[in-house]
Amino acid sequence: MTNAIARILRYKEQIGLKFRIVLFATLALWTVFLAGIGSWALFTNGLVKKQLGNKALAVVNTASIHIERLGHHKIKNPSDTALPEYKNIIEILHRLGARTPFVRYIYTARIAKDNRMYFIVDPEENRDIDGDGKISPEEMRQPIGSLYDEPPEKYAECMSAMGGHAAVNLNFVRDKWGEWISAAAPLHGPDGKVEAILAADVAVGEFTAQRKQATRLILSASFAAAGVGGFLFALALAVFVTRPLKEMELTARRIAEGNYSREIKMTGPAELGILVKSFNNMRNKVFTDRERIARDLHDGLIQIIRAAIFQAEYIAKKPDSCHEELPKLKKYLDTAIEEIRKIILELTPAKLIEKGLIPAMRHYAQKVKEGGGMDYAFETNLPDDFSSPVEEELIKIYLEALNNIKFNSAASKFKVDFNRARSGLTLNISDNGKGFDVDTALKRLDKYGIKNMTSRAEANNWKLIITSAEGEGTSIFLEIPAN
Known part of the structure; x- marks a missing residue:
């Protein structure tokens, strides 16, 4: 009894350890899950690319209106750099570049009938962009009319703008200047026709920087959500799990003190x-x-x-x-x-069946024969090494029935049938003794054997039928369901 209660109390401590493991594992998995959701949305759906592309598209759409008003259509030849329109547009593009640091290049260009693109206004100064101490051709301002020597598929958004529709290319395009996300908007002349385009390029480095920033933000939010949610979840789970355990501990202590009235x-x-x-x-x-x-x-x-x-x-x-x-x-x-x-x-029923349930049942039937001088038969379709999780309760009922035969039946012989059937296990013990009235026996206070068998069967939801009559012997049938 004391050992059983001690095991219950130790099990509570094991539950506490398992609970902590489950809690921390849940928090970790929750964090990974939220971070995975954020990363999946970030990289799979191209949120950062789309965000940068839309920003670049908004820049060229807005700026194209101002540049059209400044007379961009007048700039056609390399000598037009002296025109005030050219200088005003250069100044506007410089200001625009300063206000939109995510845009690396912004310029105007024209696409000829042969689908080749030629620069018109390039606000870039001749400066060492890559820091190698030299001004390479790629780092020089592109003069009016200079060719963008790349195939047309690399400036599809510019082709679309030349057709009158602003567009953005979210696929990185690599050329001799770098790797870009590009947006372009049409520039209309006085007659309303598209005469050039305004393009803006966002470098891959800007995309990488914003992606890292967004990732950090999502991870921070994920950790915060996991922390708060995990704490609330752990608190609810702790109350939900520990309440019955505390009640078990209290009940175990009461049982140790001799109070058996409380059931959990x-x-x-x-x-x-x-x-x-x-x-x-x-x-x-x-x-x-x-x-x-x-x-x-x-x-x-x-x-x-x-x-x-x-x-x-x-x-x-x-x-x-x-x-x-x-x-x-x-x-x-x-x-x-x-x-x-x-x-x-x-x-100590467990000690009775150390060598097997069937040998133990035969052994005690033989003991009854030797003690009472009666014959018996023991029949079963089960092997001697048969075992069952219910064998301790089963043998208690079996011994109670044998004791009744030995001390109360006045029988000359008895029979035991223990078999496996479709419905489960069946045990039938019958004798040719003096018999008794079952209803009367159940009401008598001194008939503990019958009451013990009945209470054990009811506690295990087993079917127990006792059949007897005075002068006709007794039959005890027990059925244990297969489940």
């Missing part, structure tokens, strides 16, 4: 249902065994010892009757020993 109601998660059910079954079995032992001691062993004491007192008063009365005293003491053995057997 299942209020926690379903995973604890097996533990709670096992605990309640343990409580019920301990309570039943305690009550049975008390009844057996009070109404069986104590009465026998009291009779032995009376017999001894009688012999003390009449020493001459020793020869006749001592055998009676010996019989009382032998009966007391048998009662003690019976109680011990009830307390």
Whole structure:
């Protein structure tokens, strides 16, 4: 009993450890999940690319209106750099570049009938962009009319703009200047026709920087959400899980103090249902065994010892009757020993079946034969090495039935049938004894054997049928479902 309660209390500590492991694993998985969701949206859907492309498109759409008003259509030849329109447009593009640091290049160009693109206004100064100490041709301002020497598919957005539709190319395009996301808008002349385009390039480095920034933001938000959500989840789970465990601990302490009245109601998660059910079954079995032992001691062993004491007192008063009365005293003491053995057997059913359930059942049937001088038959379709999770409860009912045959039946023979059937296990024990009225026996306070068998069967949801009548023997049928 004490060991069982200690195991329950230790199990509570194990649950606490498992709970902490589950909690931290949940937090980690939740964080990874949220970060994965953010990363998936970020990289798979191209959110950063789309954001930068839309920004570049907004820049060229807005700026194209101002550049058209400044007379961009007048700039056609390399000598037009002296025109005030050219200088004004250069200044506008410089300001625009300063206000939109994510745009690396912004310029105007024209696409000829041969689909080749030629620069018109390039605001770039001759400067060392790559930091190698030299001004390469790519780092020089492109003069009016200079050719953008790349195939047309690399400036598809510019072709679209030349057709009158602003567009953005979200696929990185690599040329001799670098790798870009590009947007372009049409520039209209006084006659309303498209005479050039305004283009803006966003470098891959800008995309990488913003992607890292967005990733950090999403990860930070994910960790924050996981932390807050994980804490709330852990708090709710802790209350949900520990409540039945605390109730189990309290009930275990009460049982240790001898109070068996409290039964735990299942209020926690379903995973604890097996533990709670096992605990309640343990409580019920301990309570039943305690009550049975008390009844057996009070109404069986104590009465026998009291009779032995009376017999001894009688012999003390009449020493001459020793020869006749001592055998009676010996019989009382032998009966007391048998009662003690019976109680011990009830307390240690596991030891009875160490060599197997079937050999144990045969062994105790043989004991009844030897003790009562009656014949018996034992039949089964089960092998000797058969075992079952319910064998301890089964053999208790079996021993109770054999004791009734031995001490109360006055039978000359009995039979045991123990078999496996479709419905489960069946045990039938019958004798040719004097029999009794079952209803009357169940009402009598001294018929503990029948009551013990009935209570054990009911506790396990087994089917028990006792059939008997005076002068017709007794049959006890027990059915244990397959599940």
